[in-house]
Amino acid sequence: MKYKKNILAAPYVLWSALFIIIPLCMIFYYGLTDKSGAFTMENILAIASVGHAKALWRSLLLSLISTILCFLLAYPLAMILAGKKGNQTGFIILIFILPMWMNFLLRTLAWQTLLEKTGVINGILSFLGLPPLRIINTSYAIVLGMVYNFLPFMVLPLYNALAKIDENIINAAKDLGANKIQTFFRIILPLSVPGIISGVTMVFVPALTTFVISTLLGGSKVLLIGNVIEQEFTQASNWHLGSGLSIVLMIFIIINMLVTALLEKE
C-alpha cells in the first residue's frame, strides 16, 4: 500500500524538483556569487543601498496597507455570507470570483484607463463639475490595484473559517451572558484566526512581490522591490543582483509567516 502511494506521488515529486527545487537552488547560487562565480554577500547586502532599501520599505508599507484594507472590507462581507444559507451565498461568492475569470493584466489595464488624467472617472467628475482625481502613478493607485486584485483571496478563507463556526457555539456565548460585541471579540474573531492567517498570507505575499500592478498603475514614478528585481533581470541583465534581492524578499516573507504562526499560537 505504502509503495503504491509513493508511485502516485512521483509526478508531483518530479514537478517540484524540476520547477521548484532546482530554480530555488539556482537563485541561491546566483545570489551568493559574483560574475566570476566566486562567493560573495554583496548581492544580498545591496539591499542596504538607498534606492533598494527605499523600494523594499515602500513595498512592505503598501502591501501592509493593502492587506489591512482587504481585511477590513472582507471580514464584514464574509460574516454576512457565513450567516446566509445555501443559494444566496453561492451567488454572492460567484459575483466576487467573477472578475478572477478575466485576465489579471487586463483588469489592471482597465483600472489604468479608468484612472488616467483624461480617463473615464475624471470624465464623469468633470461632467459633474467636480475637480479631477489625480491618483494615477501614485501609491494610492497601486494600493487600489492591490486591494481590487487580491480581495477575493481574503474573502474566501475568511468565509470558510467563519462558516465552520457552529451556530450553537455562538448561541452558547449568548446563553452565558455575552452581548453581540463580546461574542464577536471573544468567540467569533479568535475562532476565525486560521482564516485570517491564510487570508493575510494570500494577500500580503503577492502584494509584496508584485511588479505588474506598480508598473501599470504606478508608472515609472513609484518603484517597488518587485520592479527593482524585474529590472535587474530584464534590463540590467544582472542575474546575480536580482537573485540576491529575491533572497532578501524571501527572508521577509518567511519572517511574515513566522510572525503570523506565532500569532496563531497566542
Added chain:
Amino acid sequence: MQKELIKLEHISKSFDGQMVLDDLSLNIHENEFMTLLGPSGCGKTTTLRILGGFVNPDTGKVIFDGADITNVPPNKRHLNTVFQKYALFTHMTIAENIAFGLKIKNKPKSYIDDKIKYALKLVNLEGYEKRMPDSLSGGQQQRIAIARAIVNEPKVLLLDEPLGALDLKLRQEMQYELIRMKNELGITFIYVTHDQEEALTMSDTIVVMNQGYIQQIGSPESIYNEPENAFVADFIGDSNIIAATMIQDKLVEILGARFACVDTGFGTKKPVDVVIRPEDVELVEPECGTIKGVVTHLIFKGVHYEMEVMANGFEWLVHSTVLSPVGKEVGIKVDPFNIQIMNKPESEDEEAIAIEI
C-alpha cells in the same frame, strides 16, 4: 408540588409555513426535572429554544418567575443551556470555558477560581483546568458543558439531548450523574430527548409531544402505565395496541373475547383502543386462557424472551422469562388492571391534539 417557575402560554411557532408548535401551554415548577419527549420534528427542541431565547414564538408568552420574558434576548435570561454537541469554545482551556459567563459578569478572580474548582468537582473532573476541549472524550466534554452552565447559578438548566452523542454505557452512567447533580444543585432541569428510557429514568415529569402538540403530561409511572392515547402507548416502550369495544363498565371485548378490566365511564358498546404491555400478557395452558393462539416468533433478549403469538387475527407481543417454543398452542390471559382503555380519536385533528391541559 413546588411553586410555578415558568409558564408557557399559548405558544405557536411555524418555520417557512410549517407549523412546529400549535397553541402550546405548559407549566414548569421549581426544582422539577421535566423531560420533553417525542420523535424528531415534534417541536420539543423548538420549545427549548423558545425558553432559551434563541427562537421567538409567533404568538404566545413566556412567563419566568412572574415576569414576561418573551422578548428578552438570551444573554439577559436567568437560565443556561447545555447544547446538543457540547458547543465548547475550542480556543479556550477548560478553566476559561467555565469562567466565560462569570468573566462577562465581571466577577472577581478569586470568586471565579472558587467556582471553577467547585464546578469541576461537581462533574467529577477535578484537575482538568489547563486541558483543551479537543483533548477530552465526548462524555468529559459534556460534563464541562454542564459545568460551564451551572457556575452561573441559573434557576433553570436547559439540556438539549445532551447524551445523544454518547455510547450506551456512558449514557446510562451520565443519567445517574445528572440526577445526582440536579439534587445537589436544587434547580429546575428541562431536558429534551427522543429516548424514552432516558426520560423514564430521570424525570419527575414527562411531557410527551408529537407534531407540535402535547400528548400527555405526567410522572414516568403514569405515562408508562396509563398512556392516554395510542401515540403515547406506542412511543413509550413496546405495547399491544388493539381496537376493541367497551361492552359496559369494567368489561371490554377484545378480538371477539371478553376481558375484565378496571376502567369505567366509557359508555356502553363504545369503540375504544386498548393498550396491553407485552410483559403483562400471560401465556398459560390453552384451556386456561381467555383466548387461544400459537407462538410464531421467539427471540432471546437477555433479561426475557420476546415472543409473538398469533391469536384471533392479531399478533400479540409477549415478554416473558418463561420460554414457549414456536408452534406451541397457548392461552392468553391478562389481569384486569393491566388493560389500559383509551378513547379512540374521532378525527385526525383530535388524534394530534388528543388531550387538553
